[in-house]
Amino acid sequence: MINENRLLNEFIELVSVPCPSKDERAEAELIMAKLRELGLEPVMDKANEKTGGTCGNVWAYVKGTVPDAPTLLFEAHMDSVAPTTGTKVVRKDGVLYSDGTTTLGGDDKVGVAGMLEAVHALKEDGVAHGDIQLLFTISEEIGCLGVVNLDKSWIKANYGYCMDIGGSMGEITYAAPKLYDIYVTVKGKAAHAGIAPEEGVNALMLAAEALSKLPAYGRIDEETTFNIGVFNAGIGTNIVCPEAKFVIDMRSLNVPKLEKLKDDTMALIKETVEAGKGQVEFEVVEGCPAVELSKDHPCIELAKRSAERLGFKVELKTTGGCSDGNYLCGYGLPCGLLATGMSNVHTTEEYLKESDLYDTARWIYETVKVAAEK
Ligand SMILES: [Zn+2]
The missing domain is CATH 3.40.630.10 (Zn peptidases)
Structure with a gap:
C-alpha cells in the first residue's frame, strides 16, 4: 500500500x-x-x-x-x-x-x-x-x-x-510527434540602398516572399503543426539586406506526412528564392523521434x-x-x-x-x- x-x-x-x-x-x-x-x-x-x-x-x-x-x-x-x-x-x-x-x-x-x-x-x-x-x-x-x-x-x-x-x-x-527544426539561410547581395539598389538582391524580401507562399502555418491538421518562431535579418537601413535567417519547427504524429511537408517546404522556399536571384541553404536538425x-x-x-x-x-x-x-x-x-x-x-x-x-x-x-x- x-x-x-x-x-x-x-x-x-x-x-x-x-x-x-x-x-x-x-x-x-x-x-x-x-x-x-x-x-x-x-x-x-x-x-x-x-x-x-x-x-x-x-x-x-x-x-x-x-x-x-x-x-x-x-x-x-x-x-x-x-x-x-x-x-x-x-x-x-x-x-x-x-x-x-x-x-x-x-x-x-x-x-x-x-x-x-x-x-x-x-x-x-x-x-x-x-x-x-x-x-x-x-x-x-x-x-x-x-x-x-x-x-x-x-x-x-x-x-x-x-x-x-x-x-x-x-x-x-x-x-x-516527430520533430524537425529547419534552419534556413537566404543569401542575397548587399548594395547601397540609395545609390545602387538595383545592384543588390534583398534577402529579407526573398525570405518574406517565400514565407508568404506557404500554403499554411500554425496547426496544419489534427496531427501536424508548423511554426516560424525566429527570423533575423538586416545590418543597416541603407543597405540592401544581404542575408536573412529563420527557423522552422515542424512536427507530426504521422511521420510520412512530416517527411513530405519537409520536402515540399524546402522545395517551395528554394524555388522562390532562386527565382529572385538569391540562394538558400538549409540545415535540417532532427529534433526527436x-x-x-x-x-x-x-x-x-x-x-x-x-x-x-x-x-x-x-x-x-x-x-x-x-x-x-x-x-x-x-x-x-x-x-x-x-x-x-x-x-x-x-x-x-x-x-x-x-x-x-x-x-x-x-x-x-x-x-x-x-x-x-x-
Ligand atoms: Zn518535465
Missing part, C-alpha cells in the same frame, strides 16, 4: 534540493541514497561527459520474482526549470504550491517520488512482480540531453512509462488495465509536445506517457494536487502488479 505521509515527505525533500539542468548532482545523490535504502544498487552513467553537466543519469534495477512477466521501465527527469533553488512547499487545501518565488518542481519530482514510493511499497507488501528498471534522467528541460546521450544498450525493459506529462489520472498518451504506439499496444493496454483497476477514468490521448519518452521510443522501447497531474508547470504558479501525487505512485504500483498477473 502506498504510504501517503512518507511519499509527501519524500516529495518535499526532493523538491527542496537545487536541481537546475546540468547541475543535478545533489538531487542525483539524494535519489541514489534513497535507492540504496531500498536495497538497490543504483548506477550513474556518464551521459554528462557529453552534456557538460555535473552528473549522469541514474539507473536502478529491481529484480523480480515472476520471471516471465515483462520487464517494465519507469522514467522521470531530475532537473527542474528555473527558478528552482530554495523551493519551499506550501500545502493548502490538499494542493501543493511553492511559496511563489520558485517553481514547485513537481515537474518532474512527482514522477521521481512516485517511482521511489511505488518500489518501496511493492517491497513492503511482498508483491509478486517482474523485473523493474528505474531511470532518472538529467537535463530534460534543455532538450532531453540525458536521454539523448544515454547508452541504449542499458535499456533492458520490454515496455516503458514516462512519468512526465500533465493531465488527470487515467490519461495515457500513446502518440507524440515520434512516439507511435497503437491504442491497443500491450504497453498501453497494461497501463489501461491498471488505471481501470484503480478506478481512474481512462482516456487515450496524443500530444504535440516532445519528452524523454520520444527518445526512448526512438531507441526501440515502446513507451507510453502516464499523466501525473502537474499543472502550470514552468511557472512560479506551478501546483500539484496531493491526491495526484499519491495516485501517481499507486498507478506505478498497480501497473507493476498487473503486469505479473497471468
Whole structure:
C-alpha cells in the first residue's frame, strides 16, 4: 500500500534540493541514497561527459520474482526549470504550491517520488512482480540531453512509462510527434540602398516572399503543426539586406506526412528564392523521434488495465509536445506517457494536487502488479 505521509515527505525533500539542468548532482545523490535504502544498487552513467553537466543519469534495477512477466521501465527527469533553488512547499487545501518565488518542481519530482514510493511499497507488501528498471534522467528541460546521450544498450525493459506529462489520472498518451527544426539561410547581395539598389538582391524580401507562399502555418491538421518562431535579418537601413535567417519547427504524429511537408517546404522556399536571384541553404536538425504506439499496444493496454483497476477514468490521448519518452521510443522501447497531474508547470504558479501525487505512485504500483498477473 502506498504510504501517503512518507511519499509527501519524500516529495518535499526532493523538491527542496537545487536541481537546475546540468547541475543535478545533489538531487542525483539524494535519489541514489534513497535507492540504496531500498536495497538497490543504483548506477550513474556518464551521459554528462557529453552534456557538460555535473552528473549522469541514474539507473536502478529491481529484480523480480515472476520471471516471465515483462520487464517494465519507469522514467522521470531530475532537473527542474528555473527558478528552482530554495523551493519551499506550501500545502493548502490538499494542493501543493511553492511559496511563489520558485517553481514547485513537481515537474518532474512527482514522477521521481512516485517511482521511489511505488518500489518501496511493492517491497513492503511482498508483491509478486517482474523485473523493474528505474531511470532518472538529467537535463530534460534543455532538450532531453540525458536521454539523448544515454547508452541504449542499458535499456533492458520490454515496455516503458514516462512519468512526465500533465493531465488527470487515467490519461495515457500513446502518440507524440516527430520533430524537425529547419534552419534556413537566404543569401542575397548587399548594395547601397540609395545609390545602387538595383545592384543588390534583398534577402529579407526573398525570405518574406517565400514565407508568404506557404500554403499554411500554425496547426496544419489534427496531427501536424508548423511554426516560424525566429527570423533575423538586416545590418543597416541603407543597405540592401544581404542575408536573412529563420527557423522552422515542424512536427507530426504521422511521420510520412512530416517527411513530405519537409520536402515540399524546402522545395517551395528554394524555388522562390532562386527565382529572385538569391540562394538558400538549409540545415535540417532532427529534433526527436515520434512516439507511435497503437491504442491497443500491450504497453498501453497494461497501463489501461491498471488505471481501470484503480478506478481512474481512462482516456487515450496524443500530444504535440516532445519528452524523454520520444527518445526512448526512438531507441526501440515502446513507451507510453502516464499523466501525473502537474499543472502550470514552468511557472512560479506551478501546483500539484496531493491526491495526484499519491495516485501517481499507486498507478506505478498497480501497473507493476498487473503486469505479473497471468
Ligand atoms: Zn518535465
